[in-house]
Amino acid sequence: MGFFKNILPPKTSRWRTTAVFLIAVMLGFSFFTAREAEVLSYLSDDPQACVNCHVMTPVYNSWMHSSHREWASCNDCHVPHNNVFNQYYFKAKDGLYHASIFTLRKEPEVIFMRDESAAVVQDNCLRCHVQQVTQTKYTGWLDSHASNRTDRTCWSCHREVPHGRVHGQSTIRTNIAPLPTDPTMEVVPAWLKNELSNTKSVSHEK
């Protein structure tokens, strides 16, 4: 209780009730935020975790249509892979940041990566492609070779990898993307199922 002693006004103060109330509100808000935005989903590596937020739908959809879909998930690019601690720390930090923005409805129409995120992505491009973008034989004896090849964001040339040319909240007509929270979709509509099972039973009868 030492902790509360330090942050709460003395029992005698009129402020104490107010402060207790405010702390309760703050905690409540945090839980709300966390739940509302499914912050825990950040700890998953499943891209579907990202589309929990509809603001991630455009980037999800563009990724879905890119050649990287088969090779790299969101976290392969957007989360550091240099060590495990950093990976989860970054995820949690980002998750909370995105969640608060989302809950506050402060997301801009067109989202840009922050500088730290850009650095993470650049590292990840290299993680997979370093053999292709540098010449193995030169890295051995030309000191600046690797930095010459990597000191510029890859997407300044590969402008459409992987999210395409057009960015922004409204770049897709509908907000339809599979949400992990959605019940499994009905692949065969009920009327058709009915129809088919009827036919089946009919043919059986024959």
Add this chain to the structure above:
Amino acid sequence: NRKNEAKFKYAPQVNIDQNEPRNAVWGKNFPAEYQSYLQTSDTGFASYQGGSKMRDMLEEDPNLVILWAGYGFAKDYNQGRGHYYSVEDIHNTLRTGGPTGPGDGPMPATCWTCKSPDVPRLMNEIGVAEFYSGKWADKGAEVVNPIGCADCHNAETMKLQISRPALIEAFEAMGEDISKVTHQEMRSLVCAQCHVEYYFNKNLPGKEGTPYLVFPWKDGMKVEDMEKYYDELGFSDWTHALSKAPMLKAQHPGYETYLTGIHADRGVSCADCHMPYASEGGQKYTDHHIQSPLNNINNACQVCHRVNAEQLRANVYDRQRKATENRLKLEEQLVRAHLEAKKCWDLGATEEQMQPILTDIRHAQWRWDYAAAAHGASFHSPVETARVIGGGMAKAQDARVKLARLLSQLGFNEEVPFPDIATKEKAQEFLGMDMDKMKAEKEAFKENLLPKWLEEAKAREAKMSSDKVAEASN
């Protein structure tokens, strides 16, 4: 829960008639679009040369008064502002004069064409040629709602549609069928109903005497194509008060110049920049606050350009400044040419001597106006704009070299003095324009005739009901 917001629920509140000119009625069904539309009433933004602020172009650049000597634009010309003001501004401009009643005033009814959704309503009710007939003042009580929904939308499906015959006829003249265009093209073509060069043809077979609205695209949309079109028609908008040249006025060839730019080349439409999507709580809608995209760079540009807003703004200003620099040079050359031609007439030049010179002046100023009149062109298509200005300079040079020779021949071998036209007032005075009289007439119109128009319209609209959906679809 915010996720549910994303599920679009559309429950129409009212049944809308295609001839419904009142935007507020449409707004009941489409509140997000209507609310954003209403923002075109904002006049708070000014950029280097545009924005929603009222900008007196004659004050900012008094050369224009001389270039348009003898024509309405020398009286009053402002940089356009939001669609919300389309009717108010045509009431206020000195160009429409101070009519005292039907049949009075300098302008034809055709002037209303691009100012209101009352126009398709009226055309529907009385016929197209009938709409174009008569004076501007004749239809003042009919046209009162500012540009809005019925100008661009089908009331039943909300699909984009063309409400103005001139555009459809222009496509026909080019041998194209406007009903075959793509949806993406429609996102520009609705604008091309108005943001285009036009003229009034009084000699259309079967419609002689009616100033029929025509877009001069039959031979193409380039500056040379339209010039050829007008030359072959022997058309001129007015005769210049100083040089007596048979002049052409280019009116905002916005769509035509846009088509020559890189954005059109890559399929970017007017609406992409001037009506970008916005979202509110996961609900996407088209931002109907049509305005300078520089007041909305995040949505309008950064969707495609991943660079910071200040850099994009600088790109735009840079192109505009470069166009302005040479445009102003061309203006000075043209002002001088008009003055020099006047001097020739004063010294007794003959029609025959003047004719080739006046043709050069006509062609030079046509190029200048084509490049200047669409305020967006220096960004929409900076390279074409520069090409056209260069072409104008070459014509102006032809004119002025000939003028120098003719002046010498007439005994005047020196520079024609340049008058003091440092302000709009000085330039108008130089031309002997009686501005006080025009302003007084305008005031009288606003006190006497205008209130009557508005009252009459109010009474008419009160009789139009907007059916509640519940009642209609019982």
Add this chain to the structure above:
Amino acid sequence: NRKNEAKFKYAPQVNIDQNEPRNAVWGKNFPAEYQSYLQTSDTGFASYQGGSKMRDMLEEDPNLVILWAGYGFAKDYNQGRGHYYSVEDIHNTLRTGGPTGPGDGPMPATCWTCKSPDVPRLMNEIGVAEFYSGKWADKGAEVVNPIGCADCHNAETMKLQISRPALIEAFEAMGEDISKVTHQEMRSLVCAQCHVEYYFNKNLPGKEGTPYLVFPWKDGMKVEDMEKYYDELGFSDWTHALSKAPMLKAQHPGYETYLTGIHADRGVSCADCHMPYASEGGQKYTDHHIQSPLNNINNACQVCHRVNAEQLRANVYDRQRKATENRLKLEEQLVRAHLEAKKCWDLGATEEQMQPILTDIRHAQWRWDYAAAAHGASFHSPVETARVIGGGMAKAQDARVKLARLLSQLGFNEEVPFPDIATKEKAQEFLGMDMDKMKAEKEAFKENLLPKWLEEAKAREAKMSSDKVAEASN
């Protein structure tokens, strides 16, 4: 460890000295780069206005002969081709004449500066000012290897580096430090050693009499900035044979104009388009086949622009055509101005009467040349190119209106007849140039002096050994 493996597997074959001018020697260590470099010898590609083909500019546009009357460029001028030909082409051009031995010929040694990696070697051996001294023929035996590795690379680290003093001095003059630039900027600055406007200053303090190579950037790189610089210096490249105007020649201000374009604005460097990555065995290397990117749209453009190659090519041609259209108009105006000025002199005009006119001509043609001389500019920076051409037209108009008045005053009030200059030959004949003599002198040079130079060089290089690494790092 793969890195060590790589080190072991790919040891350099030879030790390269910084002053090694022979590209083949560098090629032993860097075969992919060298092989692609060798392809600059290909002359099979022609685009609308560029490509690696030999194109006789005077033949394609005989106006040029008149514009450069009295100057070397009126003798012979080709559109540049691959770096592989830099030495061969300067041997062949009639501009360098037919020297018979040291001290002979029209050109100074400074002309070698941008033609070979022998240049940094020589500067290193004898000193910069000493390199610039004397006649072009004096150093013919020293400069024999075409543009190559040592021009752009540090031999030990292969880092990009600046080998030409003029660029470093130009940065100093602007108050900037070239050693502080980023790696990305270096990818353009290595080109800016040569693809820039320059002049020979014979009055540098301490170096009087030496035609020292200077880039006129002290007041900025815009056309107006450099003009001011030259005007204040009272510099002129030559006096025009017809008009007697003190002329400026703009030489390929490629880097300067590129900087004003959108690609530079977005950080795209020369190497991005002219030396895009290629891959070999799944690994990227820099394509050293420097050429028109239109011969390699796939790698040069499409990594950034995901539109089809034909559309990109059309974008480039469209900008080039629009620039050409107005450039040709300006050329005609300038040709006329020169002819009209000559007529004035013929009719007895005084220096005082001519002086303002000649200044206008100087400034107009300077603008024309600035826009025309860098063959890439109409794509690299189409808006600036158009602005500059427009500025030139305005100056030409000033000149020609004054000329018309002066001609009348001198009793000649009509159009000065335009000579038949439909071909290069006719234009040169009109100027009374003895082309046969020049060609004969060139042939004599190629038969007598040139073989001696090449022999001497061969003997010298035979003595230079290229150390095998194994031996060197024993």
